[in-house]
Amino acid sequence: MRLSFAVALATVLVAGCSVDTAGPVRAAERFHAALAAQRPDAACALLAKRTADKLPHPGQNCAEALRDLDLGAGGGLTEVRVWGDEAQVRLAGDTLFLHHYRDGWRVKAAGCRPVRDLPYDCEVES
Template sequence: MRAMRSGLLAAALLGALTACGNLDAREDGAAGAASRFEASLRATDTVRSCAALAPGTRDELEQTAELPCARALPEAGLPPAEKVRTVDVYGRQARVVTDKDTLFLSAFPGGWKITAAGCTARPEKPYQCLIKGG
């Protein structure tokens, strides 16, 4: 019984430490994905930009614009940013605030993907975003 209690305690501690240890890595991952997305926007590399979008966001962009992503994305008017200012990660979701934009990301098997970009804060309401999922 004592061994079982110790095992459960060790598992709980390991889980907590793993969760804390992973936070920095997840923040770095989200910041890196946002930086690469912004770099692709600056380079007008629409193939890379579109590949960085979450599937739902890409679908919504294409359906709304009635154009393929590579043609619709430049028309969205996203402001290409240079620097990441703050990163917030909770679970599998993240918000990255850059010098010119705010992006929302979600974790996918291939890494972090952009779920919304070109976002402007509104008091007591969700951000208003130039592109987002449906």
């Protein structure tokens, strides 16, 4: 799957501005902590609705679908980029894309790896 975010937009780093990076970082870390604790239902609760709805194959629920994927180990934070209501969080073992909704930051894509000269290839995306 190819993530449809524009590569140029993903390269915009908001620096020197008062930007909340803690929210997307917390959401990304909570997502991977839930996976590491083998709590895929909790991880599904952190997904954007459209992402959670798209994830399962027929006959599966979100938690079963997440168990079947290799989403990386998460790991320590390496970089955060925020532009408006969109964010990219890079952990040592994964790159996630998030969106800020009224109820907080939600994961729109996870298990993302850069593809040379192309958008990211993601295991989970909306």
